[in-house]
Amino acid sequence: MPLEPAGAGSLRSFHMEVARRSILKAAGALGLLALVPLERLQSLAATAPGPGAAGRFLTAHEMATLRAVCARFIPGPPEDPDPGALEAGVPEAIDLLLAAFTFDPPLIHAGGPFSNRAGARRDDFARFVPLDALAELGWRIRIEGSRGIKRREFAGPVVGLQEIYRDGLAHLDARANSLFRMNFTALPGPAQDLLLSDQTDGDTQTFVGAALSNSLDAMYGPPEYGGNRQLVGWRYTAWPGDSQPRGFSRSQVSNAGPNGARLGPAAIEAAQRFLPAFVGRPASREQFWLARAGFMRA
Amino acid sequence: MPKPSVIIVGSGAGASVAAWELSRTGHEVLIFEKGRNLLPGLGSKGKIGSLFGNDEVKPGRYFENQDPILEPRTGRTQKQARNGVARSFVGDINDLPTTVGGGTVHWDAKTPRFWRQDFKGLSLYGPVAGANVADWPLTYDRLSPFYDEVEKHLGVQGDVTKMPSATLAQAPRRRQFPMKPNPPMYGGSLLAEGARTLGYEPYPFPMAVNSRRYGGRPACNSCGFCSGWGCPINARGGAAVSWLHHALQAGAVLKPRSFVFRVDLSSNGRRAIGVSYLDSRGIKRRARADVVIVAASAIETARLLLMSATPKHPDGIGNRSGQLGRNLMFHFFTIAFGLFQDDVHAWMGPSTTVTLDDFVGPDRTPAASAAGLPYLKGGICEVGGSFPLLSEAGIYSAVPNTWGRQHKELMRLGMVRRHIAGLSMVGEDMPQEANRVDLDPEIRDVYGFPVPRVTRSAHRFELAASAYYGPKLAALCAAAPGSLGGFMLPVATLGELGTPVGEAFAGIASTAHIMGTARMGTDPRHSVTDGFGRVHDVENLVLADGSVFVSAGGFNPTLTIMALALRAARKIGGGKPA
Numbered sequence: 001m002p003l004e005p006a007g008a009g010s011l012r013s014f015h016m017e018v019a020r021r022s023i024l025k026a027a028g029a030l031g032l033l034a035l036v037p038l039e040r041l042q043s044l045a046a047t048a049p050g051p052g053a054a055g056r057f058l059t060a061h062e063m064a065t066l067r068a069v070c071a072r073f074i075p076g077p078p079e080d081p082d083p084g085a086l087e088a089g090v091p092e093a094i095d096l097l098l099a100a101f102t103f104d105p106p107l108i109h110a111g112g113p114f115s116n117r118a119g120a121r122r123d124d125f126a127r128f129v130p131l132d133a134l135a136e137l138g139w140r141i142r143i144e145g146s147r148g149i150k151r152r153e154f155a156g157p158v159v160g161l162q163e164i165y166r167d168g169l170a171h172l173d174a175r176a177n178s179l180f181r182m183n184f185t186a187l188p189g190p191a192q193d194l195l196l197s198d199q200t201d202g203d204t205q206t207f208v209g210a211a212l213s214n215s216l217d218a219m220y221g222p223p224e225y226g227g228n229r230q231l232v233g234w235r236y237t238a239w240p241g242d243s244q245p246r247g248f249s250r251s252q253v254s255n256a257g258p259n260g261a262r263l264g265p266a267a268i269e270a271a272q273r274f275l276p277a278f279v280g281r282p283a284s285r286e287q288f289w290l291a292r293a294g295f296m297r298a
Numbered sequence: 299m300p301k302p303s304v305i306i307v308g309s310g311a312g313a314s315v316a317a318w319e320l321s322r323t324g325h326e327v328l329i330f331e332k333g334r335n336l337l338p339g340l341g342s343k344g345k346i347g348s349l350f351g352n353d354e355v356k357p358g359r360y361f362e363n364q365d366p367i368l369e370p371r372t373g374r375t376q377k378q379a380r381n382g383v384a385r386s387f388v389g390d391i392n393d394l395p396t397t398v399g400g401g402t403v404h405w406d407a408k409t410p411r412f413w414r415q416d417f418k419g420l421s422l423y424g425p426v427a428g429a430n431v432a433d434w435p436l437t438y439d440r441l442s443p444f445y446d447e448v449e450k451h452l453g454v455q456g457d458v459t460k461m462p463s464a465t466l467a468q469a470p471r472r473r474q475f476p477m478k479p480n481p482p483m484y485g486g487s488l489l490a491e492g493a494r495t496l497g498y499e500p501y502p503f504p505m506a507v508n509s510r511r512y513g514g515r516p517a518c519n520s521c522g523f524c525s526g527w528g529c530p531i532n533a534r535g536g537a538a539v540s541w542l543h544h545a546l547q548a549g550a551v552l553k554p555r556s557f558v559f560r561v562d563l564s565s566n567g568r569r570a571i572g573v574s575y576l577d578s579r580g581i582k583r584r585a586r587a588d589v590v591i592v593a594a595s596a597i598e599t600a601r602l603l604l605m606s607a608t609p610k611h612p613d614g615i616g617n618r619s620g621q622l623g624r625n626l627m628f629h630f631f632t633i634a635f636g637l638f639q640d641d642v643h644a645w646m647g648p649s650t651t652v653t654l655d656d657f658v659g660p661d662r663t664p665a666a667s668a669a670g671l672p673y674l675k676g677g678i679c680e681v682g683g684s685f686p687l688l689s690e691a692g693i694y695s696a697v698p699n700t701w702g703r704q705h706k707e708l709m710r711l712g713m714v715r716r717h718i719a720g721l722s723m724v725g726e727d728m729p730q731e732a733n734r735v736d737l738d739p740e741i742r743d744v745y746g747f748p749v750p751r752v753t754r755s756a757h758r759f760e761l762a763a764s765a766y767y768g769p770k771l772a773a774l775c776a777a778a779p780g781s782l783g784g785f786m787l788p789v790a791t792l793g794e795l796g797t798p799v800g801e802a803f804a805g806i807a808s809t810a811h812i813m814g815t816a817r818m819g820t821d822p823r824h825s826v827t828d829g830f831g832r833v834h835d836v837e838n839l840v841l842a843d844g845s846v847f848v849s850a851g852g853f854n855p856t857l858t859i860m861a862l863a864l865r866a867a868r869k870i871g872g873g874k875p876a
Contacts, residue, residue: 075702132334135365155367196701213692213695217358222355233687236706244351248647256484257640261716
């Protein structure tokens with residue numbers, strides 16, 4: 001039985017194919033997109049928009065509204081003693097995700113296996129993994145939506161993250177204006193909380209579901225994704241972050257952690273009352289797009 | 299005369315073991331995998347690399363997992379099926395990795411063996427009403443040499459001298475494990491002490507993790523990114539690094555991003571002649587071989603055989619019995635945890651290092667008869683785990699409106715991350731004919747083919763067993779030294795559908811154990827394959843994954859998948875143990 005010629009699908013040619021495809025893609029996209037070669041993480045932080053400026057995808061006003069939202073989700077000083085979403089660069093990281101395809105490779109999957117924080121010399125995380133054609137299709141649908149493009153609607157229309165953010169941020173302004181006659185950013189914190197926590201407002205909660213999930217990624221994920229600046233998300237939580245290739249010693253693994261992390265009486269009482277409710281719930285799975293998209297059909 | 303050539307569909311646990319055995323013994327082997335390869339250097343003469351890291355964001359972005367936008371699955375309950383509801387959920391059901399190496403690229407790597415009683419459930423303990431209980435067409439003792447061989451090549455740690463006599467009576471072992479156990483995780487050691495004070499017998503969890511350099515791969519350094527994360531240093535054994543790597547070195551050919559949509563049969567329908575597939579550019583192609591092995595996971599294997607229907611096999615290949623797609627099992631997990639004042643960092647290490655078998659059963663308790671059941675069974679326990687940082691944040695955020703200052707307080711305390719040690723029981727599902735995979739009549743995947751539809755409801759066996767064992771698990775956690783209390787959790791896998799999206803199927807999506815859908819048996823009227831995974835009506839078509847399981851056992855299934863695949867491949871190739 002003749003099998004197909006060996007090598008046609010070998011790993012080597014697979015990798016070459018990926019390399020070739022990303023070069024072709026980069027070339028073909030010139031003129032349509034200003035593709036940015038992603039050299040190092042520092043360049044991301046350096047190009048991040050300052051306050052009042054437009055982001056890579058969001059407008060200046062949308063960025064300002066998103067900053068206000070993220071600051072309510074994960075507050076920093078003076079409301080909380082430790083750095084929050086603004087200090088961590090969370091809104092900028094979310095804007096980068098929405099603009100992921102203006103980079104090559106797209107800013108979706110950080111590389112591996114090591115950063116340079118735990119004993120390795122090179123930061124592999126900063127070299128994002130190229131998407132192949134199928135993975136790119138999935139992520140274009142997730143970020144840009146299906147937009148009536150036939151190839152993207154094999155299972156029905158999908159609303160993308162870009163639209164969810166654009167609509168959600170505009171909706172917050174609309175609510176703020178109808179209730180308080182001012183934009184969301186102009187409201188005091190408690191009034192912003194009131195709008196964001198309104199569980200009867202489905203449009204707001206669709207947006208909150210996406211934005212909160214993306215905020216947590218940007219606050220507590222590796223800084224290569226553009227958030228967690230100066231590792232503020234890992235410092236205030238006393239989290240060691242990525243530990244490879246160093247890892248942990250037998251003594252660290254098999255003994256209690258440092259004493260400073262002991263729970264006090266009030267925390268214990270709170271934990272005993274509320275932990276079962278927290279832990280009994282499945283973690284947020286970022287499935288907002290399913291219900292919203294007509295993707296979910298009964 | 300050249301040896302028979304072989305096509306293998308899938309590159310996960312069963313597929314890679316079969317590829318290893320057959321390429322090693324001189325067969326031409328061609329492997330189709332619909333995912334990408336994320337392990338640079340796999341199959342080369344050099345070191346195997348990894349694109350995985352201690353990165354909590356990447357797995358949530360479908361790096362290795364099947365992207366439900368491209369390949370959704372649909373779901374419904376048994377009741378909805380009876381009422382003619384086509385589906386009540388579209389999205390992510392049981393999100394095993396779709397990548398070279400399959401589920402084992404991020405598995406927990408726990409490798410218990412099934413017990414003697416698991417193979418003979420019907421003859422030992424009798425039927426269970428509403429369940430499709432049957433014996434396997436083989437015994438533990440037939441499989442035992444293959445367990446030995448798989449453990450050696452996979453690279454498994456453990457300590458036979460610490461194993462309970464009940465375990466060794468049910469799953470006898472001829473020799474010590476290839477490697478000694480990892481450094482014990484602190485939280486798990488505390489729960490183990492609690493277990494001992496209650497008379498239970500905890501012991502080091504057998505697992506495919508290197509505790510020393512083994513098989514050309516380094517020792518584990520307990521980074522804490524294990525179950526659910528790809529290993530950055532390949533210290534964890536698995537399909538790709540322990541088997542496929544060597545199969546490729548021996549000449550097997552791997553075609554990633556190639557989606558097999560049909561098994562092709564001879565015109566009389568009695569022999570497989572090859573497969574039809576879409577290549578990495580989406581072009582339809584065919585490949586031909588003397589033998590076809592399908593090992594695409596219980597859900598995808600059933601789907602492929604159903605999609606391959608012909609006039610001779612109108613209901614799908616090998617479905618004369620009507621059992622194809624049925625008896626789908628997941629394991630109901632029941633979870634408890636202890637709360638500790640100290641930082642017990644139960645995330646630090648290879649997920650868990652302690653196990654116990656005291657809740658495997660069967661238990662003929664009044665709780666069973668009250669539920670109208672002959673007995674209850676639970677399963678092996680993963681003792682002493684918790685969650686890393688971003689996962690912790692995700693758990694808190696699942697409760698509405700908990701963002702803001704209280705979020706910061708919770709994260710500063712690290713209650714879930716640092717102060718709990720969890721215990722999860724791998725509960726045994728009953729096989730039910732009505733829990734099944736079929737083809738969704740409407741929804742298509744990115745390739746244009748019908749997606750698998752999962753119909754599932756828990757049997758009252760699982761509900762009663764969870765209610766019976768759960769408080770025992772919580773009591774164990776409460777008995778641990780320094781424990782401030784033990785808690786039992788409502789179990790997501792036992793939830794019915796009809797609750798909001800994301801909640802309902804989260805339980806099923808989060809159990810990575812999928813079994814059944816093409817059960818083996820001696821009688822072709824009631825089973826899909828024989829004891830070697832050969833489809834009854836198509837002699838050269840072999841299934842080599844969890845689809846052939848007759849019962850779920852209360853144990854992580856991958857070692858048994860590998861042992862069955864090795865046994866099936868050796869039957870094809872006639873080779874001798876390596």
